[in-house]
Amino acid sequence: DIRMTQSPSSVSASVGDRVTVTCRASQAISGWLAWYQQRPGKAPKLLIYSVSTLQTGVPSRFSGSTSGTGFTLTINDLQPEDFATYYCQQTDTFPPTFGQGTKVEVK
Amino acid sequence: QVQLQESGPRLVRPSETLSLTCTVSGDSINTHSLMWIRQSPEKGLEWMGYIYFTGSSNINPSLSSRLTMSVDTSKNQFSLRLTSVTAADTAVYFCAAGDIPPNWAYYWGQGTLVTVSS
Numbered sequence: 001d002i003r004m005t006q007s008p009s010s011v012s013a014s015v016g017d018r019v020t021v022t023c024r025a026s027q028a029i030s031g032w033l034a035w036y037q038q039r040p041g042k043a044p045k046l047l048i049y050s051v052s053t054l055q056t057g058v059p060s061r062f063s064g065s066t067s068g069t070g071f072t073l074t075i076n077d078l079q080p081e082d083f084a085t086y087y088c089q090q091t092d093t094f095p096p097t098f099g100q101g102t103k104v105e106v107k
Numbered sequence: 108q109v110q111l112q113e114s115g116p117r118l119v120r121p122s123e124t125l126s127l128t129c130t131v132s133g134d135s136i137n138t139h140s141l142m143w144i145r146q147s148p149e150k151g152l153e154w155m156g157y158i159y160f161t162g163s164s165n166i167n168p169s170l171s172s173r174l175t176m177s178v179d180t181s182k183n184q185f186s187l188r189l190t191s192v193t194a195a196d197t198a199v200y201f202c203a204a205g206d207i208p209p210n211w212a213y214y215w216g217q218g219t220l221v222t223v224s225s
Contacts (some may be wrong), residue, residue: 003153032210034210034211042217042218043215043217044212045215046211046213049210089152089211091210091211095156095167096154098152099150099151100151101151
């Protein structure tokens with residue numbers, strides 16, 4: 001299975017901050033990458049798919065990108081409702097696999 | 108708006124079979140891939156498999172010897188059966204739906220915690 005590694009495991013931030021989460025795959029996955037947000041006690045919610053496409057209804061302060069070393073989720077102007085755990089997922093190779101999560105906490 | 112709801116026993120004895128059903132409302136299951144994903148502190152999010160309305164399925168090889176999926180189009184439901192469970196199968200089980208072919212899970216059930224214990 002492809003191993004997805006996220007960093008950092010947690011980040012402390014304040015409302016209005018910019019937060020960046022990185023995800024690296026153990027092998028090439030092309031553009032088959034998504035980001036999910038999960039609030040405590042809730043199901044994950046799809047935010048971004050195909051690396052950078054925003055799911056309908058997701059605020060534009062969320063963005064996804066890729067560089068030579070991995071994939072990045074950026075949250076600009078962090079809002080109170082953004083404090084949650086974020087997961088990346090690859091679907092390039094079966095079975096799809098998830099990262100271990102990055103918790104965005106209140107500073 | 109597509110909504111999913113898991114149902115089934117919350118407590119299963121070791122070595123027995125875990126069975127869950129997902130009821131889909133707001134759209135026909137014929138237009139979606141239907142997935143099961145589970146989450147535990149030990150393993151994190153684990154994608155279990157998917158099934159189409161035709162009954163064609165694809166299961167995570169790590170579970171393929173114990174997991175079967177089925178679909179009931181007349182009830183707009185799909186189900187999973189996981190045999191020979193152990194404590195390691197204790198998790199929150201989510202049903203989800205996505206496009207055909209399956210990639211992203213666009214819609215999720217609320218999840219149901221299933222505990223394996225005697």
